[in-house]
Amino acid sequence: APPAGCSAQARPCFAVEGPGSDLVCFTVSGSGGAARDPGGSGSPEPRCFVPAPGRCYSLCVPAAPSVPAARLHRRLQQALRQGPFGSCRVLGLLRYSAPGAQAAPEKGFLIQDPQGSPETERALEELLRGQGELPLGVYEAGERGELWQCLWALRGAGGRELLRRARVVAAEEPPLHPAVAGLRHAAVFHSLEAARSVVEQCTSLIPEATAVLDLVDKCPKHSKKGDFPVIVIEGLDATGKTTVTQSVKDSLNALLLRSPPACVSPWRKTFDDEPTLIRRAFYALGNYIVASEIAKASTESPVVVDRYWHSTAAYAIATEISGKVQNLPPTHHEVYQWPEDLLKPDLVLLLTVSPEERIRRLQGRGLEKTEEETELEANSLFRQKVEESYKRMENPGCQEVDASPSREEVLMTVLHLIKKHCGSL
């Protein structure tokens, strides 16, 4: 296998990303690699990611999305937030083989040390030796200002061996964000089996995984909807989902369900602390459990559901696709399609409010913010990507409802849409 940070391909590429920033793509020209004029392509100058006079390093988890790889990535991420790396800037790095390739990219980190302290390099070597001996990429400027990547294999007792030294040159930004190709393997699950197999891989690592699987396996497969309408209410945090679902329940004598369902709530925190692959598989399974609850309930009364598959997919896509809204998979992409084996609702309403109103409501509620809520508030790009992903969902799509007016007005609008779409109740 090619070493992390490099590739056996003729035109290996790097994508280096900072929080909220554009993608910066690089090819690393090695043996026979097609070097580009760094200045001539309109792409960024490769040296721009090495702080002067500091040092820059990279490391990559070299495997397709799997539970061990996802957990190793998370361990490295946590270690890089601490101790000797405190003064470094740690960026996400995606390694992909070629633009348009369908393989999931590999994830890693670019570590910028503005002080260029030898201590940072020593600490990185130590970290990697303890984590399965991943190679370390070290960047250095050449005599003409060009940039080189040295890839070091770390050996026992402090030794290291140079695997290769390759020039870094600018590459064109690929037409699709490199993470798009891997979404269906790493974050957005389109079948019960796909999500189940991830959680199954966790049973020896996360005791709660067995309990989740037991619940899923007790549910009938391919749940069918009853004759009563099923209405899902979606939206960002504090857009009014709880308020609306409760009022719709009272107005229509409906049964109120939520995803994830109460039966898996005790394990939610555990899975929220896990990497994306595991966390999103947990939420996906929650949807299949809710589907069986919907199937049963919709034979007896209308059903209103607070969040369902669209939430799982929209948050997963927005988390995985860094940078701008424009980086999202294009409309009609397969990630926006409903899973074939999941019970479909009759109507999905997406509540939207302005960012200012949402923050007013969050503050008015006075609850402790979850990590993700803090992220949403801090990162309006993330919020825009979640909302835009909701809007791109298809089959069924989300019908947008402006939830900024008073509670009463919003309820009237929602009831009107339900009546229009689902007939008299």
Ligand SMILES: Nc1ncnc2c1ncn2[C@@H]1O[C@H](COP(=O)(O)OP(=O)(O)OP(=O)(O)O)[C@@H](O)[C@H]1O
């Ligand atoms: N139309 C409205 N006008 C003013 N305030 C509202 C309106 N709807 C809801 N609120 C208030 O906004 C806050 C958030 O509403 P709610 O809890 O229903 O949102 P939510 O989408 O369920 O949030 P979360 O997903 O975080 O649980 C609550 O304090 C609620 O009382």
Ligand SMILES: Nc1ccn([C@H]2C[C@H](O)[C@@H](COP(=O)(O)O)O2)c(=O)n1
């Ligand atoms: N069906 C669901 C429900 C929730 N999630 C995830 C998405 C966010 O990370 C978080 C929001 O939940 P809330 O704070 O509103 O309880 O949970 C999901 O992926 N799928």
